[in-house]
Amino acid sequence: MTIQFNNETFRDDYSFRNSDWAIKRFPFPFHEDSYMYSVNMEQHRGGPEGSVYEKRFDVDEHYLSEMQDRAIVLAEDPLRCQSLPHMTLAGWDTLELIMVSKSEDYPELFELHRDGNRWRWVNKPMKIDHTFTFLDETTLPCGPLEYITRQTQGDFAVLDQRDEMLWMDAGMVTTQADWSLDFDIGMNFFEWHAPVPLAHEMGIFKRALKFLLNVQQGAPARRLNWTMTVNPLLDTSPENYHKWGIQKTTLTPENIGAKQHLRVELQTFFRLPRSNALLFPIRCYLIAFQDIVTVPKWGRRLHRVVRDLPEELATYKGFIANRPVMLDYLSQYDDGLPTSPGVWPDLETEPPLAK
Amino acid sequence: MSKFQFPESIASRPVYGTLEPRPGKAHLMIADAEGAEAILELASQDAALMAKTHIIYIPKGTDFSEKLRALKPAQFYEGPSYDASVQRIQKVLGDAHMGLQVYLAGTEGLMGQAMNEAVSAGIPASAIQTEHRGSVARRMQCVHCKGITEDVVTDPFVCSHCGLNLFVRDHYSRRLAAFQGVCIDAEDPGNVPEPVELYK
Incomplete structure (x- = not known):
């Protein structure tokens, strides 16, 4: 199908909307009626047709607007994209991986023509037609990582691997769930996760690290993570928290369906061929509560997950104060019927709301 | 008492130890305020150490300078602030030869910044020791x-x-x-x- 790109905003008037197509393919993160941390990794080798898992780098109706939002963030704060000096090669690896993947997966939108190191990249939605020399930085308007991630949805952390450890040594981070690349750059895997509660004690990070150190070329992996965001705000950065934090207090029983969004990260992991770095794209999908509950199974389940989440997690994810008003709203969509296993909407087989 | 036992902490926080004399033909000690006490204890453990030592010290209103001077280090510098001392620190690290031993003592801020200078000058982490003393600021x-x-x-x-x-x-x-x-x-x-x- 041809994607119709939305013209929408993720700030100020918040005109962001999900089409019916986007709602049905939303990466709902709860495979059962409760949630706890886990190293929920699986292979990233496609998925059901039309799902966000199908392509290596999913392109959807929000593409152009997300790229405009990223440009605004970078103009205000160039420190959102940084690369330590030894990471330039990993930046080229990233550029190659994304250009090759997108041109193969979306030939109607992207083209890559290679003649030795002379490359021509065509990005039709963004109206870019650019010829450059691979591995020659002087032929790009900015570094390779910044160049390609200004054209690709999602945040990107580029992790160097040495001493049996991963190091956050480069990144493009403008749609983050409250962490700062500028603060965390140069940290190792345990250090940058230091503020996360419970998971260290559960051994989550040790197991995750062991897995990630062994991700091989051509065998990428993926997992989902989630949090909550009031208004479809992509840039929930700590840098701007003193500006957006106040928005969390604007929820009312009347506006919560439209204002409260479930924020899901599709995290993928790719081994890069020349640098042996690990590319860690963190793709953010937003959906309003009023859109989630149009899928009966998701409405039932979201109510149960939010209701039963341990207090520490609700605090860490930043919605402890809003949990009562969220539950008042969501309980209207939970009739107590059982839900089918797995994340899929199951619209044909799950019963409609019985209340 | 200038020693403080930090509570169990997060993974991103450095862990500080206790300085001990190590063999080496050159030693650089950088300290502020009560960090001087760690250097005084170090000197008392190895009488030969000071003749090969360069001390860079920022008193921050304390009065340990004379005691440090009395150790007769090969070089002694008293700086009015860390910022005022940092160029000297960079020069000393830049001029250093293989095998330099670095000792950092005092506040977390001093140790953290001096550690960065040492690491970016190429001093291996195994040749840098730290000891927290004084303010927990x-x-x-x-x-x-x-x-x-x-x-x-x-x-x-x-x-x-x-x-x-x-x-x-x-x-x-x-x-x-x-x-x-x-x-x-x-x-x-x-x-x-x-x-x-x-x-x-």
Whole structure:
């Protein structure tokens, strides 16, 4: 199908909307009626047709607007994209991986023509037609990582691997769930996760690290993570928290369906061929509560997950104060019927709301 | 008593030890305030050490300088502040030969910044020792304006650059040698709890 790109905003008037197509393919993160941390990794080798898992780098109706939002963030704060000096090669690896993947997966939108190191990249939605020399930085308007991630949805952390450890040594981070690349750059895997509660004690990070150190070329992996965001705000950065934090207090029983969004990260992991770095794209999908509950199974389940989440997690994810008003709203969509296993909407087989 | 037992902490925070004399033909000791006491104890363990030692010391209002001078180090420098001393530190590290032993003592801010200089000069981590002494004040970076506020002893505190009320997030960046300060009243402007002393 041809994607119709939305013209929408993720700030100020918040005109962001999900089409019916986007709602049905939303990466709902709860495979059962409760949630706890886990190293929920699986292979990233496609998925059901039309799902966000199908392509290596999913392109959807929000593409152009997300790229405009990223440009605004970078103009205000160039420190959102940084690369330590030894990471330039990993930046080229990233550029190659994304250009090759997108041109193969979306030939109607992207083209890559290679003649030795002379490359021509065509990005039709963004109206870019650019010829450059691979591995020659002087032929790009900015570094390779910044160049390609200004054209690709999602945040990107580029992790160097040495001493049996991963190091956050480069990144493009403008749609983050409250962490700062500028603060965390140069940290190792345990250090940058230091503020996360419970998971260290559960051994989550040790197991995750062991897995990630062994991700091989051509065998990428993926997992989902989630949090909550009031208004479809992509840039929930700590840098701007003193500006957006106040928005969390604007929820009312009347506006919560439209204002409260479930924020899901599709995290993928790719081994890069020349640098042996690990590319860690963190793709953010937003959906309003009023859109989630149009899928009966998701409405039932979201109510149960939010209701039963341990207090520490609700605090860490930043919605402890809003949990009562969220539950008042969501309980209207939970009739107590059982839900089918797995994340899929199951619209044909799950019963409609019985209340 | 200048020693302080830090509580069990997060993974991003450095762990400090106790200085011990190591073999080596050159030694660089950088300390501030009560960090001098760690150097005095070090000197008492190895009489030959000081003849090969360069001490860079920032008193911060304390009076240990004469005691350090009395150790007769090969070189002694007293700086009025860390910032005033940093060029000398860079020069000494740049001129250093293989095998230099580095000893850092005093506040977290001093050790963190000097550690960065040593590491970027190529000194291996295994040749750098640290010992915390004196104030438990933290060096804080405001995550909003990026300004550094030195010697923060309360939580919350006011950013010395942008004036926001910040709480001390238990997250430490070695690159910045600073903890992270985050706006405490973003969701309820003006509702700022009374500052309490750190670790109290």
